[in-house]
Amino acid sequence: MSLVWYVLRRLAISLPVLFVGTFLCFVMVANTGDPLGELRNKPGVNLQAIADTEHKLGLDKGVFARYFTWLWDFVRGDWGISIAQGNAYTPVAPKVMAAFRVTLELVLAASVLALVFGVLVGVLAAVKQYSIWDYIATALAFLFFSMPIFCVAIVLKGYAIQLNGVVRDLGLADVLGDPWLRTVSPESLAATGFGDALAKFTGAFLLPTLSIMAITFAAYSRFQRASMLDVLNADYIRTARAKGVSNSRVIWRHAFRNALIPVMTLFSVNFGATVTGAIITETVFNWHGMGTLLVEAVVKNDTQVLMGWLVVIALSVIVANLLADLMYGILDPRIRVG
Amino acid sequence: MADLNSLIAAGDTATADGTLPPEALPEPRSQGKLVLRKFLHHKLAMASTGVLVLIVLLSLLLPLFWKHGYEDSSFASFAKPSGDFPLGTTQVGKDMVSQVLRGTQFSLLIALTVSVLATVIGVVFGAIAGYLRGFSDSAISRVTDLFLIIPQVAAAAILAKVFGGGSWYIVALVLAAFSWMQIARITRAEAMSLSQREFVDAARASGAGTFRIIFKHLVPNMVGSITVNATLAVAQAVLAEAALSFIGLGVQLPDTSLGRVILENYAQLQTRPALFFGPFIVLVLISLTINFIGDGLRDAFDPRQRRMKA
Numbered sequence: 001m002s003l004v005w006y007v008l009r010r011l012a013i014s015l016p017v018l019f020v021g022t023f024l025c026f027v028m029v030a031n032t033g034d035p036l037g038e039l040r041n042k043p044g045v046n047l048q049a050i051a052d053t054e055h056k057l058g059l060d061k062g063v064f065a066r067y068f069t070w071l072w073d074f075v076r077g078d079w080g081i082s083i084a085q086g087n088a089y090t091p092v093a094p095k096v097m098a099a100f101r102v103t104l105e106l107v108l109a110a111s112v113l114a115l116v117f118g119v120l121v122g123v124l125a126a127v128k129q130y131s132i133w134d135y136i137a138t139a140l141a142f143l144f145f146s147m148p149i150f151c152v153a154i155v156l157k158g159y160a161i162q163l164n165g166v167v168r169d170l171g172l173a174d175v176l177g178d179p180w181l182r183t184v185s186p187e188s189l190a191a192t193g194f195g196d197a198l199a200k201f202t203g204a205f206l207l208p209t210l211s212i213m214a215i216t217f218a219a220y221s222r223f224q225r226a227s228m229l230d231v232l233n234a235d236y237i238r239t240a241r242a243k244g245v246s247n248s249r250v251i252w253r254h255a256f257r258n259a260l261i262p263v264m265t266l267f268s269v270n271f272g273a274t275v276t277g278a279i280i281t282e283t284v285f286n287w288h289g290m291g292t293l294l295v296e297a298v299v300k301n302d303t304q305v306l307m308g309w310l311v312v313i314a315l316s317v318i319v320a321n322l323l324a325d326l327m328y329g330i331l332d333p334r335i336r337v338g
Numbered sequence: 339m340a341d342l343n344s345l346i347a348a349g350d351t352a353t354a355d356g357t358l359p360p361e362a363l364p365e366p367r368s369q370g371k372l373v374l375r376k377f378l379h380h381k382l383a384m385a386s387t388g389v390l391v392l393i394v395l396l397s398l399l400l401p402l403f404w405k406h407g408y409e410d411s412s413f414a415s416f417a418k419p420s421g422d423f424p425l426g427t428t429q430v431g432k433d434m435v436s437q438v439l440r441g442t443q444f445s446l447l448i449a450l451t452v453s454v455l456a457t458v459i460g461v462v463f464g465a466i467a468g469y470l471r472g473f474s475d476s477a478i479s480r481v482t483d484l485f486l487i488i489p490q491v492a493a494a495a496i497l498a499k500v501f502g503g504g505s506w507y508i509v510a511l512v513l514a515a516f517s518w519m520q521i522a523r524i525t526r527a528e529a530m531s532l533s534q535r536e537f538v539d540a541a542r543a544s545g546a547g548t549f550r551i552i553f554k555h556l557v558p559n560m561v562g563s564i565t566v567n568a569t570l571a572v573a574q575a576v577l578a579e580a581a582l583s584f585i586g587l588g589v590q591l592p593d594t595s596l597g598r599v600i601l602e603n604y605a606q607l608q609t610r611p612a613l614f615f616g617p618f619i620v621l622v623l624i625s626l627t628i629n630f631i632g633d634g635l636r637d638a639f640d641p642r643q644r645r646m647k648a
Contacts, residue, residue: 014483014487016480017480017483017484017487018487020484021484021487021488025496028496028497028500029496029499029500031500142626142629142630143622143626145629146573146577146622146625146626146628146629147577147622147625148577148580148581148584148597148600148618148621148622148625149577149581150580150581150584150600151600151618151621151622154600154604154607154614155607158607158608161608162608272486272489272490273489275489276489276490276491276492276581279489279491279492279585280491280581280584280585283584283585291585294492294495295495295585295586295587298495298496298499298587299499299587306496310488313487313488313489313492314487314488317486317487317488317489318487
């Protein structure tokens with residue numbers, strides 16, 4: 001019961017933050033440009049038509065009135081319509097949700113894989129400290145940590161296209177599929193049957209996931225290495241070894257479990273970075289996710305879409321942080337959440 | 339080992355009554371000197387400093403002597419790399435080397451500005467929250483939460499547009515506005531633990547005000563972690579700026595940056611790799627060397643000298 005209260009309290013604390021955040025963004029974006037600017041500059045445009053459009057979109061009211069109208073509609077489940085020209089007043093909610101699904105799939109796949117991979121590499125580096133593996137892991141971690149994510153994506157995409165060409169030339173396209181490595185979004189896939197769909201889906205995710213992973217796994221592996229080294233030097237590990245517990249049991253049962261706890265704190269910090277990474281990676285691979293949506297909304301002064309975008313992203317960050325804290329409590333009984 | 343040697347040398351000159359003449363005593367070392375000494379012995383950090391200094395000097399001095407100006411677009415489009423154009427030319431016929439040099443200047447300028455601003459904001463907020471606690475702490479923590487729920491690149495994209503973005507300083511300002519939270523959190527935690535120490539009580543007892551305690555007593559004691567995090571913030575800012583410019587919402591012409599140079603040329607990856615890899619390698623080198631320097635600084639400031647060398 002206390003857990004439920006804890007979750008509710010945490011979410012309640014976030015509400016004012018969300019309110020202030022959306023308010024500031026709304027006021028700033030609404031004041032920077034005119035979403036109807038393009039329409040106004042058209043030669044021979046009907047002034048009455050503009051006034052009608054303005055009225056229809058609520059643009060004839062003041063910024064504050066517009067914000068509270070938006071807020072009132074939003075809490076009742078109406079996210080409004082896109083006010084950018086050329087969007088034909090499409091409703092915001094399905095637009096944002098469709099984009100969010102694309103990004104969320106990518107973020108989840110990359111987060112989980114990066115966590116697993118980073119933790120394993122970190123444990124390996126710590127157990128074999130100062131070995132060649134340790135140095136390779138360290139060097140790779142620093143290199144990827146210092147690399148801009150979009151460059152990793154560009155390089156992966158570029159060489160995948162080249163590799164596909166090689167596969168085609170060698171006549172292996174029938175066996176490996178054509179194109180072998182997918183460099184486009186999964187939306188454009190036409191699949192026959194479940195197996196085919198799964199294969200194509202995985203294929204489309206491979207390169208973007210790798211790009212995001214390359215950056216985030218580095219932080220996990222460094223952190224896991226440090227925390228594993230701390231634990232391996234602890235007294236109770238020496239005791240376990242002295243008792244004659246086998247090496248693998250000491251590492252996995254005694255040390256690993258405890259060394260995992262601090263890494264969970266990194267998960268919540270990394271989540272924001274992973275979302276950012278996904279936004280950038282989508283741009284390179286032409287996925288229609290939150291990244292494309294953000295750029296479009298900002299460029300076109302589309303306050304309504306931007307608000308939906310902001311709330312969804314902010315909520316997902318809040319939920320991710322909450323989950324990380326709950327996980328922390330589960331992994332470490334010494335920490336009571338509540 | 340120098341310590342030991344100077345002691346032995348001093349021992350040789352010991353006077354008959356066994357005391358050392360004052361000039362033979364080893365000079366006491368200040369904390370700054372100790373840190374500098376440790377840093378100078380950190381091979382990787384020193385090598386990185388060398389490379390970074392070289393990049394900075396090249397980006398500042400080479401354009402003065404380089405044969406092609408960055409605005410000169412009178413060359414052949416997509417000329418192959420040659421002695422005249424080591425990285426080739428761009429689509430509009432500009433020399434790539436001068437583009438990369440100018441991009442480097444702007445990237446470094448933006449990253450340094452971001453780091454300085456973010457550190458100042460973060461330290462002030464963090465120290466005030468950690469020392470005063472109570473209402474100030476809750477208020478500052480809520481503001482920190484507010485800035486943390488929006489991904490940096492997205493927030494910077496929105497703000498850059500709001501302030502009629504495009505100039506390098508606008509990009510630097512908006513990135514800084516969303517870069518200070520990490521430093522604020524670290525400073526807050528440190529200020530909290532430091533403010534329990536006796537020297538703070540002593541300062542308060544001798545009549546020092548809040549402002550004086552925070553900036554004369556607490557902050558100087560946090561100089562290690564502040565320096566390390568400010569350094570790492572430079573590397574993060576280089577990458578953040580590049581990402582922002584790459585999605586087209588960062589630096590706009592006539593200003594430029596390495597991210598923008600990559601954006602303009604990345605489509606040529608397969609046919610003209612030099613156009614992509616030139617700015618890419620410079621960008622990675624900058625952030626890699628800064629990360630190594632930050633790591634060296636962390637080791638140098640750590641009195642326990644961490645077991646693990648990263």
